[in-house]
Amino acid sequence: MLKRLLLLCALCTGCADKEAPTIDAAASESRPNVILFLTDDQGWGDVAFNGNEIVSTPHIDSIAKSGVSIDRFYVNPVCSPTRAALLTGRQPLKTGVFSVTRGGEKMRAEEVTLAEALKAENYATGLFGKWHNGAQYPHDPNGQGFDDYLGFVDGHQTLYFDAELLRNGEPVQTEGYIADVTTDAAIDFIRRNKQKPFFAYVPFNTPHGPFEVPQQYFSKYKAKGLNNLDAAIYGMVENIDDNIGRVMDTLDELALTDNTIVIFLSDNGPAFPHGHRRYNGGMKGSKGRVDEGGVRVPLFIHWPGHIEGGRTVRSIAQHMDIFPTLMSLLNIDTPPVNPLDGDDISPLLLDENADKTWPDRTIYTNHFRNTQREDQQAVAPNPGSIRTQQWLGVYDYDGQWYLYDLIADPEQKQDLAATHADTLAKLQDDYMQWHASLLTEPVQPIAIEIGHRERPNVTLSAHEAYIAGDAVDYAFKAGWAHDWVVVKGKGQAELKWPVKNVSEGNYKIIMEYATPSGDIELKGSVTLGDHALTLDQHLAAYSATEIPGNRLYYTDEAPELVWQTVTLGTMRLDALDDALRILPELSGTNPELHIKSVRFERL
Numbered sequence: 001m002l003k004r005l006l007l008l009c010a011l012c013t014g015c016a017d018k019e020a021p022t023i024d025a026a027a028s029e030s031r032p033n034v035i036l037f038l039t040d041d042q043g044w045g046d047v048a049f050n051g052n053e054i055v056s057t058p059h060i061d062s063i064a065k066s067g068v069s070i071d072r073f074y075v076n077p078v079c080s081p082t083r084a085a086l087l088t089g090r091q092p093l094k095t096g097v098f099s100v101t102r103g104g105e106k107m108r109a110e111e112v113t114l115a116e117a118l119k120a121e122n123y124a125t126g127l128f129g130k131w132h133n134g135a136q137y138p139h140d141p142n143g144q145g146f147d148d149y150l151g152f153v154d155g156h157q158t159l160y161f162d163a164e165l166l167r168n169g170e171p172v173q174t175e176g177y178i179a180d181v182t183t184d185a186a187i188d189f190i191r192r193n194k195q196k197p198f199f200a201y202v203p204f205n206t207p208h209g210p211f212e213v214p215q216q217y218f219s220k221y222k223a224k225g226l227n228n229l230d231a232a233i234y235g236m237v238e239n240i241d242d243n244i245g246r247v248m249d250t251l252d253e254l255a256l257t258d259n260t261i262v263i264f265l266s267d268n269g270p271a272f273p274h275g276h277r278r279y280n281g282g283m284k285g286s287k288g289r290v291d292e293g294g295v296r297v298p299l300f301i302h303w304p305g306h307i308e309g310g311r312t313v314r315s316i317a318q319h320m321d322i323f324p325t326l327m328s329l330l331n332i333d334t335p336p337v338n339p340l341d342g343d344d345i346s347p348l349l350l351d352e353n354a355d356k357t358w359p360d361r362t363i364y365t366n367h368f369r370n371t372q373r374e375d376q377q378a379v380a381p382n383p384g385s386i387r388t389q390q391w392l393g394v395y396d397y398d399g400q401w402y403l404y405d406l407i408a409d410p411e412q413k414q415d416l417a418a419t420h421a422d423t424l425a426k427l428q429d430d431y432m433q434w435h436a437s438l439l440t441e442p443v444q445p446i447a448i449e450i451g452h453r454e455r456p457n458v459t460l461s462a463h464e465a466y467i468a469g470d471a472v473d474y475a476f477k478a479g480w481a482h483d484w485v486v487v488k489g490k491g492q493a494e495l496k497w498p499v500k501n502v503s504e505g506n507y508k509i510i511m512e513y514a515t516p517s518g519d520i521e522l523k524g525s526v527t528l529g530d531h532a533l534t535l536d537q538h539l540a541a542y543s544a545t546e547i548p549g550n551r552l553y554y555t556d557e558a559p560e561l562v563w564q565t566v567t568l569g570t571m572r573l574d575a576l577d578d579a580l581r582i583l584p585e586l587s588g589t590n591p592e593l594h595i596k597s598v599r600f601e602r603l
Contacts (some may be wrong), residue, residue, distance in 0.1 A: 007337075009136040031192075032196045032303065033260040034118070038086070038201070039240055040079060040130060040156075040208035041287055043270030046237050046278035050278050054224065055234045060300065063264050063311045067302025068349050072406075074318045074387065075268055077294040077367050078288060079155065080105035080132045080209065082257055082267040085538035087113040087133070087144075089323025089340040091364075093438045096446050097133065098379050099368045100155050103445030103464050103478055107144065108136040108302055112335045114323055115145030115199060124193040127151060128186040129179075129203040135464070136448050137559065141170055146201070150185040154461075155481035158203050158505070158560040159549050160212035169455060177214050178235075179206050183243035187250050194254050207236035209271065211553040214239065217550055225464065229276050229553040244363040261303040263322065269294040271557045284412040289594045290365050290385035290394060291412060298452050303329070308348045315358040316389055321345045331426070334406065364434045366444055372479055374466040376498065379443045386431040393427035401428055446578060449498060456602035460497045460580065462595050471586075475558065478546035482558040487584050487593040495582045495595065501573045506603040508570050509533065512563040512596035514544035514551070520593060524585040526568055529578040533569040535585075544594065563596045570603065 045052050049061040051067070075082040080100045081092035088095050088111045088518055096108040107113075115125040127141045127149040134140055134153065141149040150167050157163055160178045164171050174181045186202050206213075207515055211228075217235030226234065244264070251257040261335045270280055271287040285291030299317070306329075320342030327334045328346040343361065347354040366384040382395040392412070394402040403417040403424040416423050450458045462485040467473065470489030477594070487493045510524060518541045526533040544561035 004483045009022075009053050011562070012113075031121070031123075033197055033256060034199045034326060034330075035251075035260060035262045035266045036086075036114075036199070036201045037244060037247075037262070038083070038129075038203040039237075039264075039266045040203070040205050040431055041268065042237060042240070042266040042268075042279075042297075042300055043277070043280045043286070043293070044283065046207070046233070046266075046374040047298050050281060051300060053281070054221070054226070056238050056492070057239045057241040058258075059248060060264055060298075062248075063244075064298075064300040066304075067262075067300060067307050068311050068313060069316075070299040070308070070317050070345075070348070071314045072314065073263070073297055073299035073318045074295050074316065074363050075237075075297050076365060077268050077290055078128075078318070078495075079208075079267045080434070081093055081368075083131075083133050084111075085342075086265075086319045086322055086402065087111075087115070087201075088338070089320050089342040090338060091320070091438060092218070092343045093366070093379070094341070095444065097130065097441050100132070102371060103448070104368065104378060104467060105132055105155065106139050106274070106446045108446060109138045109143060110451075112142070112337045113144045114142075114278050114326065115201065115333050117145075117323075117327065117332065118197075118199045118330075119145050119147070121330075122150075122196065122333075124189070124196055124198040125190040125201075126186065126198065127201045127203070128189070129201075130157070130205040131203070134446075136171065136450075137452050137456050138449060139446070140169060145350060146600075148185075148189055151203075152205070155210055156210075156557070158482050158558065159547065160206075160210070161550055166479075170583040179204050179239055179240070179243055183246055186247060190247070191254070191258070192251055194256060200247075200547075201462070204240050204243070206240055207233045209273065209553075209555045210549060210551045210557055211555070212238070212550045213552065219460065229273065229275070230278050231485065233270075234277070254537075257411075258304045261307070261326070263298045264298065265319070266297040269297065273553070280404045282411045287368065289395075290367055292406070292410065295365055295385070295497045301349060301551040304526070306571055308586060309350055309352065313348050313355050315345075315348055316361065316363060316387060317345050317348070318342065318363050321557065325349070360389045360602065362430065364431060366435060366438075367564055370478055372467060372474060374468065377441065381432060381435050384431060384435065386427045386434075391423060391427060393424055394596045395428075395431065398420075399459065424504065445498050447498040449500045449502055450502045450504055450600050451503035451573070451575070452603075453503075457599065459597050460499075461597050462495070465495040466495050467495055476556060478509040480557070482559070482560070484594050484596045486593065487586060489591065490586060493584055495584075497580045497598075498578075500577045500578045501528075501575055504574050506570060506572045508603055509568045510599040510601060511566050511568050512599070513539065513566060514542050514561070514563060514593065514594040514596075515539050516543040516594065517590045517592040518543075518588060520586050520588040522586065524583045526580070526582050528571065528573065528580045531571050531573060533571060535568060537566060539564075539566065539593070544596075561596070568598075 195314035201598035
């Protein structure tokens with residue numbers, strides 16, 4: 001890969017001959033390890049350290065109490081943009097990420113991730129948990145620098161007990177609770193790589209819904225009088241804490257603690273399903289909002305002998321700072337491939353006096369609008385926000401601007417837009433210029449690549465497709481991960497995925513489907529570039545059966561189902577960059593077709 005060559009060249013002083021540099025093994029092995037814990041939908045207030053008197057998080061708290069806490073640390077209001085920014089040090093839109101579904105969660109393959117930068121320095125790299133930055137190679141974890149991964153690539157997992165996960169791209173059946181399973185894999189990775197520096201990325205998928213947790217955790221918080229939702233969430237948070245404790249115990253056992261940088265944060269503010277609320281420091285907003293409650297999260301970091309003392313940093317910082325900061329702490333030159341947007345905040349972590357004189361800065365945040373149809377615009381200036389140490393300007397969903405003084409009013413109770421019009425005008429102008437600078441090219445999904453020898457078979461999930469026509473919709477309307485497409489009646493319907501084939505080959509095309517209303521005749525076509533299949537299949541009645549989970553509180557998320565499969569035909573493809581289109585035509589009595597995925601299998 002071009003970016004791999006550029007990374008290697010960056011490690012040597014003269015790269016004219018394009019030879020790989022010789023890495024000093026002794027120097028490499030003395031470098032500290034890095035463990036990055038990321039949680040999913042865990043708010044700033046979902047740790048005891050930040051004043052929550054209900055939840056128990058002693059191991060998470062110990063990272064802050066032994067190291068440094070950044071009190072005002074900001075991320076994006078939802079998962080995949082935060083993950084892209086964290087791993088690249090760049091604004092999510094620059095990485096290709098503009099949404100959490102419909103292909104908008106995918107990072108460009110050319111982005112240099114923390115894993116790739118550290119792998120070029122002889123680090124072992126592993127990911128254990130939720131990825132959500134591209135489902136197919138080369139946009140999956142292996143394609144973006146991780147030697148080992150066990151987890152899943154979608155926006156969420158449907159079953160938390162005995163889940164089917166991916167190990168380096170191949171499905172494996174696991175046993176036990178998902179956060180325990182991925183933590184086991186992280187611990188195994190640490191043990192296998194204890195003799196060399198390692199980067200372990202542990203992105204827990206909890207406490208994101210569906211709300212499933214081992215009974216002992218749930219019962220503990222129910223006994224405190226909490227409702228089912230909060231008992232499940234706090235139970236999942238305590239389970240995360242126990243698993244972090246297991247990782248920290250492993251470091252102690254292997255005598256690696258003193259040479260390991262440990263970072264803990266969350267990907268966005270807390271989710272409040274159905275209007276439920278819980279403690280979040282009195283902040284306004286939640287997941288999906290650009291107010292404080294949606295984007296301010298805990299950031300705790302500890303490195304014995306370097307980042308310690310239990311200090312709290314008051315200067316504002318953000319997720320994009322982690323990449324350049326780690327490069328500085330590890331004494332690694334920042335890869336020159338893509339310009340970084342984050343700042344090196346290592347002085348704030350290493351020097352207890354730096355916080356007093358740290359210069360003010362501006363942090364920008366934008367949030368997408370979920371789209372189902374290709375003619376809808378996912379990216380717009382609002383909702384968005386702009387922050388300095390004192391001021392917060394919010395360009396909200398309603399198209400109005402609001403202004404808050406976060407020093408005097410951290411809970412955003414008083415809008416100062418009218419009384420401080422000049423201040424707001426400057427923030428507005430700054431924000432709009434910043435937003436315009438990100439949109440020099442149209443925002444569109446990155447093509448799903450097929451034809452790589454590393455992944456001869458590629459699945460195109462229904463939620464990644466744009467739909468068109470009057471007879472088609474997503475089963476759960478929003479089209480989040482694990483949803484499927486429903487075609488009803490005899491009207492017009494189209495599913496469209498951007499596809500790039502990188503090598504010539506013959507493929508069998510297989511569809512996962514259900515026909516819950518009875519037998520149907522499926523006609524129409526499948527087209528990709530100049531290639532086409534004519535559909536002519538009789539599909540017998542089949543209702544997809546649900547695999548029961550252990551939900552303790554119901555939210556409207558697609559369940560896990562058992563689907564039927566049918567081979568639509570075979571197609572020979574040359575190298576191309578186009579769109580796969582399925583145009584189904586149904587006949588029968590009240591015909592209805594549910595499409596879960598389309599799979600290309602190399603022959």
